[in-house]
Amino acid sequence: MKAVVFEEYNTFPTLKEVPEPTPGSGEVLLKVAGAGCCHSDVSVFQDYTPETGSHTKPPFILGHETTGWVEEVGPDVTGFKKGDAYIVYGPTGCGHCPHCVAGQENYCSSAATNKSLALGLGRDGGMAEYMTVPARNLVPLGDADPIGAAPLADAALTPYHAIRAAMPHLNGGGKYALVIGLGGLGQIAIQILHALTGATVIATDTKPEALAKAEAKGAIPVASDEHQVENIRKITHGEGVDAAFDFVGVAPTIAAAQASGGPGSRVTVVGIAGGKAEYDWYSKPWEQELLGVYWGSIPELYDVANMYRNGQIETEIETYSLDNALDAYHKLVDNKLSARAVIVPHTKA
Numbered sequence: 001m002k003a004v005v006f007e008e009y010n011t012f013p014t015l016k017e018v019p020e021p022t023p024g025s026g027e028v029l030l031k032v033a034g035a036g037c038c039h040s041d042v043s044v045f046q047d048y049t050p051e052t053g054s055h056t057k058p059p060f061i062l063g064h065e066t067t068g069w070v071e072e073v074g075p076d077v078t079g080f081k082k083g084d085a086y087i088v089y090g091p092t093g094c095g096h097c098p099h100c101v102a103g104q105e106n107y108c109s110s111a112a113t114n115k116s117l118a119l120g121l122g123r124d125g126g127m128a129e130y131m132t133v134p135a136r137n138l139v140p141l142g143d144a145d146p147i148g149a150a151p152l153a154d155a156a157l158t159p160y161h162a163i164r165a166a167m168p169h170l171n172g173g174g175k176y177a178l179v180i181g182l183g184g185l186g187q188i189a190i191q192i193l194h195a196l197t198g199a200t201v202i203a204t205d206t207k208p209e210a211l212a213k214a215e216a217k218g219a220i221p222v223a224s225d226e227h228q229v230e231n232i233r234k235i236t237h238g239e240g241v242d243a244a245f246d247f248v249g250v251a252p253t254i255a256a257a258q259a260s261g262g263p264g265s266r267v268t269v270v271g272i273a274g275g276k277a278e279y280d281w282y283s284k285p286w287e288q289e290l291l292g293v294y295w296g297s298i299p300e301l302y303d304v305a306n307m308y309r310n311g312q313i314e315t316e317i318e319t320y321s322l323d324n325a326l327d328a329y330h331k332l333v334d335n336k337l338s339a340r341a342v343i344v345p346h347t348k349a
Contacts, residue, residue, distance in 0.1 A: 003128035023074030034150030035126040036065030037341040064090040065153040066126025067146035069349035083349040086138040090118035103298035159189035161296030175199040181247035182210035251275035
């Protein structure tokens with residue numbers, strides 16, 4: 001079968017023929033419907049080294065945002081019917097620590113010694129015609145479109161987890177939420193905030209077209225310029241936002257999130273750009289929290305899938321055939337995509 005393979009550090013992936021996988025004990029073979037191209041993939045093949053990428057050691061098939069149809073089940077697997085559509089939960093933990101038992105493999109206690117981070121991040125993923133998945137990592141999609149659902153595995157699950165964790169700051173009337181960075185995750189975060197809270201959503205980015213999309217989703221747009229924080233605080237009547245979500249993660253966006261928050265607010269850094277945060281006693285709001293998050297849990301992916309089926313989340317995608325997958329990655333690297341690229345090896349079960 002054809003697959004997009006990460007073969008060497010600091011090297012662009014290749015499209016090549018590889019053996020079709022066979023499901024082992026406890027596994028399901030999926031006929032891949034869609035596989036999303038994510039900036040995390042770019043970090044893997046462009047930035048990681050043997051020292052920094054010890055959990056993503058090549059070679060392996062990329063693709064950690066995947067949906068597909070059941071093709072075959074392995075030994076000891078029951079309850080799955082051929083042709084049914086599922087979304088893949090990516091993180092792969094040890095399976096037996098308290099976090100993994102609770103479905104939080106993204107926070108596995110053995111993460112430092114695990115051989116991989118996730119399906120598609122250290123272990124073969126879904127950027128191929130077929131993939132094998134542990135049965136417990138499959139979340140049903142029902143009759144929802146599996147191709148459009150592919151990005152939900154990360155681009156919706158991660159903001160959903162961040163927002164759920166911040167809910168104590170957004171419960172009640174008159175709350176304000178700030179979304180910084182209006183790419184795929186930020187646009188979905190706006191939809192999740194509207195679905196879960198009554199908060200007024202403020203959205204900021206450097207791109208006018210991204211701000212226009214956010215405004216169409218019901219957010220108040222604020223340009224990312226020298227007046228950004230001042231304008232955000234005007235909208236909140238000087239009080240500051242109750243929760244800020246930074247989907248970029250560079251030092252200036254983290255600083256803007258901190259400066260836009262009010263006393264007791266929460267700043268969640270979701271973007272993995274590696275920016276450093278600063279603190280001093282005199283300028284930061286009292287009792288402001290600052291934390292980072294990583295992906296989400298299996299139960300939360302069930303919630304995301306339900307929201308997608310119910311029309312509370314919509315995805316914006318550009319589809320590419322598997323033969324053109326490398327073109328999609330080149331456009332991602334060059335920042336020339338207008339929506340999430342989804343690789344479509346098959347159009348039906």
